Amino acid sequence: MRRLAARGWPFFVLGALAALLLALVLRPQWFGPDRHIEDGALLDRRLGPLARPWTGDLPDIRAGRRFLRVLVSYAHPEFYVDGGDLRGLEYEMMRAFEEHLNAGAARAARAQDKLALVFVPGERGELLAALGGGLGDVVAAGLIVPGEPEPGLAYSRPYMTGVALVVVEGPGAAPLAGLDDLAGRTVYVEAGGPGHDAVADLGRALEARGLAGVRVRRAEDYMRAGDVLELVQAGVWPRAVVELHLARVWAEALPGLRVREDLAVRDGLALGWAVRAGSPELLRALDAFAATVRQGSFLGNVLQRRYLAPEALPGAPPGQEDMGRLREMEPYLRGAAERYGFDWLRLAALAYQESRLDQGKVSPAGAVGVMQLLPATARAAGDGADIATPEGNILAGAAYLAHLRDEVFAQAGLEPAARMNFALAAYNAGPTRIQQLRREAPDHGLDPDRWFGAVEHLAARSIGRETVEYVLGVNKNYFILAGLAGYMARQEERR
Numbered sequence: 001m002r003r004l005a006a007r008g009w010p011f012f013v014l015g016a017l018a019a020l021l022l023a024l025v026l027r028p029q030w031f032g033p034d035r036h037i038e039d040g041a042l043l044d045r046r047l048g049p050l051a052r053p054w055t056g057d058l059p060d061i062r063a064g065r066r067f068l069r070v071l072v073s074y075a076h077p078e079f080y081v082d083g084g085d086l087r088g089l090e091y092e093m094m095r096a097f098e099e100h101l102n103a104g105a106a107r108a109a110r111a112q113d114k115l116a117l118v119f120v121p122g123e124r125g126e127l128l129a130a131l132g133g134g135l136g137d138v139v140a141a142g143l144i145v146p147g148e149p150e151p152g153l154a155y156s157r158p159y160m161t162g163v164a165l166v167v168v169e170g171p172g173a174a175p176l177a178g179l180d181d182l183a184g185r186t187v188y189v190e191a192g193g194p195g196h197d198a199v200a201d202l203g204r205a206l207e208a209r210g211l212a213g214v215r216v217r218r219a220e221d222y223m224r225a226g227d228v229l230e231l232v233q234a235g236v237w238p239r240a241v242v243e244l245h246l247a248r249v250w251a252e253a254l255p256g257l258r259v260r261e262d263l264a265v266r267d268g269l270a271l272g273w274a275v276r277a278g279s280p281e282l283l284r285a286l287d288a289f290a291a292t293v294r295q296g297s298f299l300g301n302v303l304q305r306r307y308l309a310p311e312a313l314p315g316a317p318p319g320q321e322d323m324g325r326l327r328e329m330e331p332y333l334r335g336a337a338e339r340y341g342f343d344w345l346r347l348a349a350l351a352y353q354e355s356r357l358d359q360g361k362v363s364p365a366g367a368v369g370v371m372q373l374l375p376a377t378a379r380a381a382g383d384g385a386d387i388a389t390p391e392g393n394i395l396a397g398a399a400y401l402a403h404l405r406d407e408v409f410a411q412a413g414l415e416p417a418a419r420m421n422f423a424l425a426a427y428n429a430g431p432t433r434i435q436q437l438r439r440e441a442p443d444h445g446l447d448p449d450r451w452f453g454a455v456e457h458l459a460a461r462s463i464g465r466e467t468v469e470y471v472l473g474v475n476k477n478y479f480i481l482a483g484l485a486g487y488m489a490r491q492e493e494r495r
């Protein structure tokens with residue numbers, strides 16, 4: 001089943017990862033400027049030891065390892081893949097840092113003394129722990145420089161100052177008159193981002209003045225600022241707190257968001273890079289380099305204009321124009337869900353990802369209808385349903401998904417959420433392919449029973465970005481469509 005609707009989701013563009021070091025524990029793979037990945041097995045033999053914990057400083061790296069591991073998190077505008085090419089503000093700054101470190105070796109024409117960077121992607125909230133555990137040497141992920149660094153960590157001089165955490169309201173949320181209006185209200189923040197502590201501190205300050213506190217809700221671990229704001233824009237969540245420079249970018253891409261620059265939960269912050277406290281030489285190198293990319297510098301201005309300027313509008317998430325289709329398809333989705341033991345909104349989320357709930361869609365490969373089924377697949381697992389009708393198409397798609405969940409991924413030990421994610425991946429890319437990736441996962445130090453943060457990285461490398469985006473998209477659609485369903489229910493109650 002190929003995804004028909006080109007949704008966009010630029011902040012989760014993972015590509016074929018033809019030049020990435022995949023996952024915190026996945027084997028590192030080196031790439032140079034504008035270079036595609038070399039033979040994977042050869043790189044495994046050459047760089048496999050770099051995946052093991054190691055805590056040396058810059059002189060130790062120069063003396064023997066000669067690879068600097070940069071811990072990053074997939075997110076636009078910081079680090080992502082576009083058309084098979086690596087992009088992002090943090091990516092380009094780190095590549096410039098590589099050139100900075102190698103300037104002396106280049107002048108001496110001693111290529112053997114040059115360092116190369118490998119990028120180690122992971123969940124944002126896990127990167128500092130991975131750094132402390134020796135799984136990387138630098139964290140470059142839009143980090144707020146704290147007043148008091150965590151034990152064992154140190155932060156570079158800032159490359160961006162004047163950073164603020166501001167309230168962003170959804171189109172349907174009642175505008176706040178001031179921060180005091182957050183008393184008793186719910187605010188959503190990015191997991192692993194700076195918003196949680198800032199909002200929690202605000203809540204405690206309100207309580208100290210006799211007001212109600214603020215309910216802080218973390219988004220799912222795989223969601224970044226753009227995802228959080230997408231759900232706010234869709235009306236699923238009323239408001240969020242994110243970094244102002246990111247809110248400005250996403251407000252251009254998600255019409256209706258209100259970026260409350262007048263409601264800063266915290267301001268005067270700065271962005272920098274983190275290293276272990278036991279790496280003073282690396283920290284000194286980063287401090288010297290920061291001056292070349294800070295705000296006001298030529299390169300810093302170029303990169304910030306490139307990545308913090310308004311981007312092209314991403315594919316529209318579910319909106320009110322989809323409510324009619326959801327209402328029309330709801331009886332069929334509910335019937336199929338009840339028959340095969342699914343949450344009907346999960347089926348709706350899959351159907352939206354496949355076709356935007358449009359029975360008239362036909363893919364170039366011949367997949368048809370709401371669930372984008374190939375006739376052969378429907379005959380094999382569709383329980384005789386007529387996929388030319390919306391009801392039959394949804395029933396056949398649910399039957400196939402149930403087959404994947406209950407037979408293909410029936411192994412003991414799989415958590416229900418992971419089983420569903422593997423079934424979704426197989427719905428998109430085929431069960432044989434996904435099972436093969438699970439078998440390969442232990443060879444790469446990955447958990448074969450976990451999709452997010454594990455097998456998805458192998459899928460990105462072996463299949464490309466579509467399947468990774470597909471599973472993410474269905475999960476995000478679930479949140480959005482659940483919000484729409486709640487909205488529809490409230491509308492019915494008012495009639």
